[in-house]
Amino acid sequence: MDWQALTVSLQLAVFTCLLLIPLGLWVGRMLATRQFRGKALCEAAVALPLVMPPTVLGFYLMLSFGVDAPFGALWQRLTGSGLNFTFSGILLASLVVNLPFAVQPIQRAFEGVPNNVREAAWCCGLSPWRTFTRIELPLVWPGLVSALALTFAHTLGEFGVILMVGGSIDGETRTLAISIYDRVQAFDEAGAGIMSAILLAVSFVTIGVVYGLARRGRGLRV
Amino acid sequence: MSDPGRQSSPPGLDVRLHQPGPIPLAADFRCAPGELLALVGPSGGGKTTLLRAIAGLYRPSGGHIRCAGETWFDAEGGVCLNPQRRRIGLVFQDYALFPHLTAQANVMAAMGHVPRAERAVRAARWLAQVRLEGLESRYPAALSGGQRQRVAVARALAREPRALLLDEPFSAVDQVTRRRLQRELAQLREVIDMPILLVTHDLEEAAALADRLCVLHAGETLQSGPAEALFRRPASPQVARLLDKHNVFRGRALCDAKGQGYLQWGPYRLEAELPASVESGAEIDWYIPPSDVVLHRRERPSRGERENPVHGRVSELIVLGGIAQVTLSFDHTRDSLRFEIATHAARRNGLARGERVSVSLLASGVHIMQRQD
Numbered sequence: 001m002d003w004q005a006l007t008v009s010l011q012l013a014v015f016t017c018l019l020l021i022p023l024g025l026w027v028g029r030m031l032a033t034r035q036f037r038g039k040a041l042c043e044a045a046v047a048l049p050l051v052m053p054p055t056v057l058g059f060y061l062m063l064s065f066g067v068d069a070p071f072g073a074l075w076q077r078l079t080g081s082g083l084n085f086t087f088s089g090i091l092l093a094s095l096v097v098n099l100p101f102a103v104q105p106i107q108r109a110f111e112g113v114p115n116n117v118r119e120a121a122w123c124c125g126l127s128p129w130r131t132f133t134r135i136e137l138p139l140v141w142p143g144l145v146s147a148l149a150l151t152f153a154h155t156l157g158e159f160g161v162i163l164m165v166g167g168s169i170d171g172e173t174r175t176l177a178i179s180i181y182d183r184v185q186a187f188d189e190a191g192a193g194i195m196s197a198i199l200l201a202v203s204f205v206t207i208g209v210v211y212g213l214a215r216r217g218r219g220l221r222v
Numbered sequence: 223m224s225d226p227g228r229q230s231s232p233p234g235l236d237v238r239l240h241q242p243g244p245i246p247l248a249a250d251f252r253c254a255p256g257e258l259l260a261l262v263g264p265s266g267g268g269k270t271t272l273l274r275a276i277a278g279l280y281r282p283s284g285g286h287i288r289c290a291g292e293t294w295f296d297a298e299g300g301v302c303l304n305p306q307r308r309r310i311g312l313v314f315q316d317y318a319l320f321p322h323l324t325a326q327a328n329v330m331a332a333m334g335h336v337p338r339a340e341r342a343v344r345a346a347r348w349l350a351q352v353r354l355e356g357l358e359s360r361y362p363a364a365l366s367g368g369q370r371q372r373v374a375v376a377r378a379l380a381r382e383p384r385a386l387l388l389d390e391p392f393s394a395v396d397q398v399t400r401r402r403l404q405r406e407l408a409q410l411r412e413v414i415d416m417p418i419l420l421v422t423h424d425l426e427e428a429a430a431l432a433d434r435l436c437v438l439h440a441g442e443t444l445q446s447g448p449a450e451a452l453f454r455r456p457a458s459p460q461v462a463r464l465l466d467k468h469n470v471f472r473g474r475a476l477c478d479a480k481g482q483g484y485l486q487w488g489p490y491r492l493e494a495e496l497p498a499s500v501e502s503g504a505e506i507d508w509y510i511p512p513s514d515v516v517l518h519r520r521e522r523p524s525r526g527e528r529e530n531p532v533h534g535r536v537s538e539l540i541v542l543g544g545i546a547q548v549t550l551s552f553d554h555t556r557d558s559l560r561f562e563i564a565t566h567a568a569r570r571n572g573l574a575r576g577e578r579v580s581v582s583l584l585a586s587g588v589h590i591m592q593r594q595d
Contacts, residue, residue, distance in 0.1 A: 119279050120318035122305040124332035124381060134331070138322045 001194050004171045005179035008087070010202075012162075012175060013155040016094045017148055020102040023095075024147055028106030029136075033115075050100045058164025061093045065165060083165075090166040090173050097161050101150040109143020110136070149210040153203045235385045235417040237276060239285035245271050247282055247441040253385070253417035255290075259446075260420045260432035263464055268441030269421040270315075273387050276419070277312045278305035289417070290384040311378030311386040316394060317370045319362040325349060325373045326358035332381040348376040351413075352406070368399040372406075379414065386418045392427065404431060425466060429453070437461050455589050459507045462591075468560045469510045475590065477502035485588060488554030492530045494588035507591040514587025515561035517548075518580040520571055530583040534559065536575050541565050548573060550581065 031043060049057055065083035066072045075083050083089035113136055121131040137144075159177040166173030168182060176199050183192040234254040239247045249272055253259040261269045274280040276287055278294065281302055287295040294303045320328050329345035336344055349358055352372040362370055371391055378386060391407075392400045408431060411418070422428050428435050429449035436446040444464070445457040456462040459470045473487040475496050483496030485508060500506060518531070534550035537558060541547075546568040550559045561581070563573075573579065 114316075114318065116314050116316070116318040117320060119277075119305070120312070120314060120377075121320070121331070122279070123277055123310055123312045124377065125306050125309075125334040126331065127306060135320055135322075 001191065001198070002174070002176070002179040002183075005174050005176045005195070006198065008171065008174060009156050009176040009199075012087075012091060012094055013152045015091055016098055016155045017151050019091075020095055020098055020151055021144070021148060024099075024102030024106045024151075025144070028103045028143075028147075029110045031103070032107045032110030032113075033118075046103045047100050049097050054097070054158070054160025055164060057097065058093065058161040061096065061161065062164050065089050065092070085165075085167050085169055085173060087166075087172055090162050090175075093161050093165040094155050094158060097158060098151045098154055101154050102147045105143045105146040105150065106140060107143075109140035109146075112143075113139045145210045145213055149207045152206050152210075156199060156203055156206075233290055235276070235290075235419070236286075236288040237272070239272065239275055239282045239287070241283040241285075245441060247271065247275075247285075249285075249438070249441060249443045251436045251443055251446055253419060255417055256411070256415045257434065258411060258418040258420060258432045260422055260428035260435045261438055262422060262425060262428045262435050263438035265423060267438045269423075269438055270389055271441065272438070273312070273389050273419065273421055276308075276385070277310045277387060278303060278308045292384075309381065309384045311381050311383035313371070313374045313378050313386075313388045313391045315390045317362075317374035319370055319373055319377075321362050324359050324361055325354060325365065325369075325376075328362070328373055329377045329380045332377045335382065345376075345380060348380045349373070351379070351410075352376045366399075367395040368403055371395060371403055375407075375410070383416065385416055386414070388418065388420045390421055390423070392422075392424075400427075407431060437464050439464055454511050454587070456509060456591070458591055459509075462509050467509065467511070468558075469512065469515075470591075471508055471510075471555065471557050473506055473508050475500045475502060475504045475506050485590065487532075488552065490530070490532050492532075492583060492588060493585040494590060495585070496590055497592065500590060500592055505593055507593055509589045509591065510559070510583050510587050511589075512561040514584040515559065516582045516584060517561070517563055517567070517571060517573075518582065528582075530585055530588070531580055532559075532583060533578065533580045536573055536577045536579060539568065539573055539575055541568075546573070550579065 027046065031039065062084055063069060064071045065075070067076050067082055072083055079088075081088075083092060117135065117139075118131060121135045122128075126134060157177055158175070159181065162173065162175055163178055168174045168178050174182070176195055180192045180195045180199070183195065234252060234257070236252050238250045240249070241247045245268060247268060249268070251259065261272065263269055271280060275282050275295070282297070284297045285295070286293065286297065289308075293299070293301050294308050295301060320331060323331065326342065326345045326349060329348050330341045333341045333344065346358055349355065352375055354369060354372050354376065357365065357369060362373070365373065371394070375391070392403055395403065404427065420428065420432060432449065434446055435449050435452050437444045437452065439460065445452060445461050452461070453465060453467065456465060456467060462470045471487060473485050476484040476486050476491070477496065478484065483494060485492040485494040485506070487508070494508070532552070534552045536548060537551040538549035539546060544565050545562050546565045547560060547562050548568065552559070559581070571579075
């Protein structure tokens with residue numbers, strides 16, 4: 001059992017959720033409530049990781065993370081280290097890959113909040129921020145929980161992009177999914193089986209817990 | 223902090239808005255404290271847009287909105303207060319209650335101006351005011367349509383607004399509940415003293431509840447006044463049509479040597495009071511309320527029959543319970559005249575389709591409208 005790989009996977013999933021959910025809230029709400037030029041293009045860009053082969057996405061990310069590419073060079077200048085084959089690199093890649101899993105459920109949830117409920121809150125004297133925290137956020141709670149569950153579970157299982165960007169460096173970029181692949185390559189089926197079962201259990205429990213929370217949130221309104 | 227919007231202006235709500243598009247507006251009306259003004263007109267006539275502009279949810283390009291001495295909107299002065307600063311109570315058509323909050327929490331949400339410790343007690347009091355005692359802890363999903371409407375009214379009043387805006391508040395409930403809620407609104411008016419604007423397309427409702435009606439079409443206020451005055455004296459054929467008034471005809475104004483005014487309608491010379499602005503010989507439109515059309519009895523002619531008698535043929539007779547709606551057509555015009563009589567009176571007079579009958583058009587009811595074109 002590769003405990004370090006499990007730790008890397010969990011760290012990656014937690015950091016991805018922590019960074020992506022606030023971003024998903026902002027982007028999802030904007031896409032749901034505002035009309036602007038290029039909105040369809042934005043939605044397409046958000047959904048792109050869903051339809052792109054992970055290796056292709058990983059390949060482009062690997063190129064743009066390189067020190068020869070503008071983004072990779074900027075990162076190098078700001079932090080003093082590169083992105084490819086580092087935890088920061090796979091975290092950034094994970095943020096890109098999981099964007100649709102975080103944004104789309106939140107966007108759908110915001111679309112389900114009638115505009116006049118928002119306006120009623122303003123007429124009640126609630127500021128836009130108070131309207132967001134007291135009215136909108138509780139109403140989009142199930143969508144938020146779905147986004148959290150999908151992002152967490154998808155990050156735990158992500159393989160292609162992580163392998164392309166991070167390789168398989170022990171304690172740094174080797175996640176549980178990559179470790180399972182390595183064990184299978186080394187004909188260690190027993191090890192791969194144990195880790196697969198753990199990944200399955202962690203994913204199942206996580207999704208169970210968050211969906212349970214979402215149900216409790218919904219139950220309060222009846 | 224001094225309020226930049228505060229300035230001296232008459233109490234009540236003063237609205238003058240205009241813009242060429244995208245939603246045309248040419249509205250000009252006032253609503254005094256304690257007065258209920260109904261904005262009536264067809265769907266898409268700009269009623270809800272006006273309400274949204276007053277609430278600060280829509281920004282027109284020209285005009286002003288003043289309320290209780292404050293300027294909420296002034297296009298020229300660049301003033302446009304946001305909805306939070308307007309202290310408005312708005313009851314949405316579908317109530318727009320917060321579905322995740324109880325009835326009491328919905329009302330408390332509008333009490334940002336009240337000390338936190340007092341909110342629950344005062345919210346319960348507002349709910350009691352609208353007869354919802356015992357339902358404070360219910361969520362909107364567990365309330366009936368009428369109860370939701372009451373929560374929405376309580377929430378709007380809990381804001382202690384300077385004006386109350388009601389956007390078709392009775393349209394989403396059944397007939398029985400509607401009547402009850404209308405009665406409750408009439409009772410509520412006795413304890414609140416602020417301008418109330420009611421948007422409705424139900425003319426009966428407007429006439430029953432409002433002190434004055436304001437007729438709107440394509441965002442333009444065509445006429446304002448008490449219901450009875452509007453129904454008897456519409457300003458134009460368009461207003462008459464919008465108020466569902468049928469008896470609009472074309473004629474010619476005439477004046478005899480003594481200065482007595484007449485109305486020439488085909489072969490008929492009708493007594494009528496001509497407005498001073500109408501010249502003899504001018505083409506005019508005229509209207510007669512159905513209540514001022516008197517059927518001549520076949521068996522027992524009376525002296526009243528000498529007043530503006532006209533003769534026509536019954537082209538339609540529709541019995542609606544105890545009331546029969548009679549439509550008369552004439553030889554000289556394609557326009558028809560409608561009036562209502564008791565069904566038993568229609569039977570007694572042998573009214574039937576195709577029958578020739580005579581009616582009197584009471585001179586006091588004939589209303590002359592100067593033609594605009």
